[in-house]
Amino acid sequence: MSTFVIGYYALLLTASTAAAYFNKRQPFMMLFSLTLVSFIVGIIGGAGALRAIAFAAAALALAAMVSYAFREFLINIVGRELGKELRTAPLTAAFGMFVIFVYAIAGIFAPWIAPHGEAEVISSAFAPADANMLLGADQLGRDMFSRLVYGTRNSVGLALTATIAAFVMGAGAGLLAATKGGWFDNFMGRFADVIMSIPSLIFALLMLSIFGPSMPVIIIAVAIIYAPRVFRLTRAVAGNVVVMDYIEAAKLRGEGTGYLIRREILPNSTAPLIAEFGLEFCFVFLLVAGLSFLGLGIQPPTADWGSMVRENATLISFGEITPLIPAAAIALLTVAVNFVVDWMLHRSSGLKE
Amino acid sequence: MGDILGLVGKRLGLGLVILLIISVIIFFMVELLPGDIAEAVLGQGATKENLAAMREQMGLNQPAIWRYLQWLGGALTLDFGSSIVTQEPVMSVIGARFANTLFLAAYAAVIAVPFAIILGVIVALLRNTVFDRVANVLTLTSISSPEFFLGYILILFFSVKWGMFPAIASLSEGMSFADLLERTFLPALTLVLVVVAHMMRMTRAAIINLLASPYIEMARLKGAPPWKVIVKHALPNAWAPIINVVALNLAYLITGVVLVEVVFVYPGVGQALVDAVSKRDFPVVQACCLIFAATFILLNLAADVGAILTNPRLRHPK
Numbered sequence: 070m071s072t073f074v075i076g077y078y079a080l081l082l083t084a085s086t087a088a089a090y091f092n093k094r095q096p097f098m099m100l101f102s103l104t105l106v107s108f109i110v111g112i113i114g115g116a117g118a119l120r121a122i123a124f125a126a127a128a129l130a131l132a133a134m135v136s137y138a139f140r141e142f143l144i145n146i147v148g149r150e151l152g153k154e155l156r157t158a159p160l161t162a163a164f165g166m167f168v169i170f171v172y173a174i175a176g177i178f179a180p181w182i183a184p185h186g187e188a189e190v191i192s193s194a195f196a197p198a199d200a201n202m203l204l205g206a207d208q209l210g211r212d213m214f215s216r217l218v219y220g221t222r223n224s225v226g227l228a229l230t231a232t233i234a235a236f237v238m239g240a241g242a243g244l245l246a247a248t249k250g251g252w253f254d255n256f257m258g259r260f261a262d263v264i265m266s267i268p269s270l271i272f273a274l275l276m277l278s279i280f281g282p283s284m285p286v287i288i289i290a291v292a293i294i295y296a297p298r299v300f301r302l303t304r305a306v307a308g309n310v311v312v313m314d315y316i317e318a319a320k321l322r323g324e325g326t327g328y329l330i331r332r333e334i335l336p337n338s339t340a341p342l343i344a345e346f347g348l349e350f351c352f353v354f355l356l357v358a359g360l361s362f363l364g365l366g367i368q369p370p371t372a373d374w375g376s377m378v379r380e381n382a383t384l385i386s387f388g389e390i391t392p393l394i395p396a397a398a399i400a401l402l403t404v405a406v407n408f409v410v411d412w413m414l415h416r417s418s419g420l421k422e
Numbered sequence: 423m424g425d426i427l428g429l430v431g432k433r434l435g436l437g438l439v440i441l442l443i444i445s446v447i448i449f450f451m452v453e454l455l456p457g458d459i460a461e462a463v464l465g466q467g468a469t470k471e472n473l474a475a476m477r478e479q480m481g482l483n484q485p486a487i488w489r490y491l492q493w494l495g496g497a498l499t500l501d502f503g504s505s506i507v508t509q510e511p512v513m514s515v516i517g518a519r520f521a522n523t524l525f526l527a528a529y530a531a532v533i534a535v536p537f538a539i540i541l542g543v544i545v546a547l548l549r550n551t552v553f554d555r556v557a558n559v560l561t562l563t564s565i566s567s568p569e570f571f572l573g574y575i576l577i578l579f580f581s582v583k584w585g586m587f588p589a590i591a592s593l594s595e596g597m598s599f600a601d602l603l604e605r606t607f608l609p610a611l612t613l614v615l616v617v618v619a620h621m622m623r624m625t626r627a628a629i630i631n632l633l634a635s636p637y638i639e640m641a642r643l644k645g646a647p648p649w650k651v652i653v654k655h656a657l658p659n660a661w662a663p664i665i666n667v668v669a670l671n672l673a674y675l676i677t678g679v680v681l682v683e684v685v686f687v688y689p690g691v692g693q694a695l696v697d698a699v700s701k702r703d704f705p706v707v708q709a710c711c712l713i714f715a716a717t718f719i720l721l722n723l724a725a726d727v728g729a730i731l732t733n734p735r736l737r738h739p740k
Contacts, residue, residue, distance in 0.1 A: 095552040161559065263443050266722065268677040271695070271714045278699040278707045279451055351566065358568050359681050363696050378570060385574055386589065388582050396571035403566035411562070 074111070077119050081107065136164035158412055165408030172402055176221040183215035188370035195384065204391055208380050213391060216372035220395060223367055224374045225402065227287065228354040234292035235353065236346055239299025244330045246300070247307035258304070261297035269294045269356055274365070282365045291353055298352075302345050306338040313337075340413070347410035351403045358399045374399050430727050437723045444715050445497070448708050449490045459506075459704055493708075502709035507701050512709045516694050520713060522593065523683070523690035526606055527675045530613035535668055538618040542625025547652070549630055557622070564619035569678055573612040573685035580608060591688040609686040616678055621671045628663030632656055662732040669725030673718050 088097035140163035204213035361375030374395035381392035502512035581589040680692030698706035
């Protein structure tokens, strides 16, 4: 038994006893079940497994501290009204906002942050990490870290553009269908049903095989695939608003469709639409990442996370984790957006359980 | 009973119509190509004679409607024409692969469904505790990760570091069933991770929704023990949403399988589709798309029919 193992169990047991003494029921259950799990894991995996658990717990604690500080920071810089709202945000949502903030900085200032160009060959293929290259080189000898930073701009930018396109199409059609009603509403509804009954990845592959993989084709394909989902939600949300008295009053005043949509319906359905935008962004981002992993996304030499994973996948069989970093970057952003959306949905639905 | 059959029949008819519309979309999308298939395949440098010969061979001189009807008629008898690249009949390329894909999806489903439902019910009963929050974060993480990320992590640990399972799921003739299960364990596990997260969240939502209904509160107030509330009052009404959840996620498996097959080099339809897309082999792409779309629609149909059968309220639409 090493000092690490003794310290590990001593810390866990002290913490759980303290939690029990101060009547903190849930932290106690959490800590003590972790202790019990550690016994089993420790017997099977030895000190290494316990070290992994300790490392994960430390990372989690660090993330929690960063999120807490970031939330306080946000509360201090925004106005009083927004600050009040932000105080209700759980730590997970604050963590999500922090991650989105970091990605935005990396994407906007990519050329200044990255030490090398995205297509610049600076060493031999798969060269290991050194002082010049934080994460080593990729299959052509380009700096992995620089490509990762540029990838933020390219991958997230593409997904964001495609989501906005899908949203403009879907929400526009949904609002129009809700206000106009009649045959237009019916026709659009059936049309959305048909598009939604084709699996999204399959439909995207079909379109890319026909028009070839290029940025505009990907954006249009994704917009066509996801617009029906946005349409459905917008139609449902706006449908509830359209039957209100104040809409009737506006109609009697003689306002046109454009005014009704812009000044009456849209302001009253923004909350669910913003949450939906976050959710759609996650789906689109994963779809685009999948496409570029299959070699059908942004074409080389532009840096892109999905294709970076595929190009360097051979390294995995040597036990290297560098090819997984772009994939982890994809997962982290999607998780972050989901955390924020979760909080927003919870708030706007008024669910307290 | 008669009205149930009528409703189910109506739903089946609607599914057929949607499938027909999708076949139209799949076929006529290729017609949207600038020029035609022959020009797209042969490229810029093709001579007039080559183009004419290719058009003759593929029957491109006939009107599009006529070719569509021929293609659809062929598809009904599982004859999708022949591949442009290899000249082989499409069915001989993807026929056996389709069985492999179904096997992988079924393998994943057999593990995932019971696991997800049990976990979903447990998490719903423990809602708002620390365990529920941890499960929430874990499932969100799993849903948010691209399939290839999960796949490569499993390869890194289970095959490279610990050497427990093979990283490449190649199949050979005459493998024993146990061998087959071992070879395809990692791809199946990747699919399980993705689907379990989805299913758990949906089951949890369905059960919590149910536990909020007045008759459950009534049962609690009259003093029924907790297990009895669950088993006698909640469960009979939970089947409908659970069946729905299962069918929807099986449909999700069908698309998730494409990326997983590529990661593990598994000989399935998904990989054939990706290869055909990069080679612009349109007959194969069309056939794969039609097969995937048909399976997807069939499973969604099963979800709807299951819902109609288990929820009497749906039998009398307003």
